Amino acid sequence: MHNMPNEVTEVFAAYPLKVKQALLQIRQWIEHVASENLQIGELSECLKWGEPSYITLNGIGTTLRLGRVRDSDSKFALLVHCQTRLVADFKEVYPDCEYDKNRAFLLDSAQPLPEQIIKHFILLALTYHLKR
Template sequence: MMEPTIKAVFDSCQPNTQETLLTIRQWIFDIANTSESIGTIDECLKWGEPSYLTHTPKSGTSLRLSPLKFNPQKYGLFVHCQTRLIEEFRLVYPDLDYDKNRGILFDSHDPIDEELIKQFIFAALTYQLRKKR
């Protein structure tokens, strides 16, 4: 069940963007549920955006979903700016649209790249595990 304040954020999105963000939200929970190393996910609002944090164990960094304020048909998957996740993804996917070192940007009119997004989600939710190695 989604908290009313979080649901309100999704409800305020453009229909295409909302559908895509809700799909990605489900993938976050699905990926966490299929990996014992990720564990429990907490869903909350950070900076008014739906955010997902690993709770037990603290295996990853926070992941945020957000439509872009300047173009609500676009959305981003954002991580903490001090992680190396965006830098790592730029090496493998140089042609993606990045928001500095904070996130990857997508257009809700384009087909959703499920494999890429799931890879990014897994990388974010396991970031602390890889960092410790």
């Protein structure tokens, strides 16, 4: 997944600088989490709903999208399919984090990125179907 598709590059380029920097860091963590867990295997990077999206080629994960929160120059989201239990389950472990219903884990690029929490969310998304 090292080479970013052109359409994904264009979307990242359109984000406000701090959001772009945060999301590019998270993209690196997605690669890192996938490389550390052999069950995840290879990832596909594409656009879904106009947002950079990451999915396991072997089907064990749910799609993880990276997006900007509308009307904010600093907020962004890690989004998953709204019919998964991922966000609900994550809220039980991290109740003090910010969420958008059952579809997104919200973050603010004006704050330090909680690396371990984000990596945990990435791991849960990329291995979602293993636990079902």
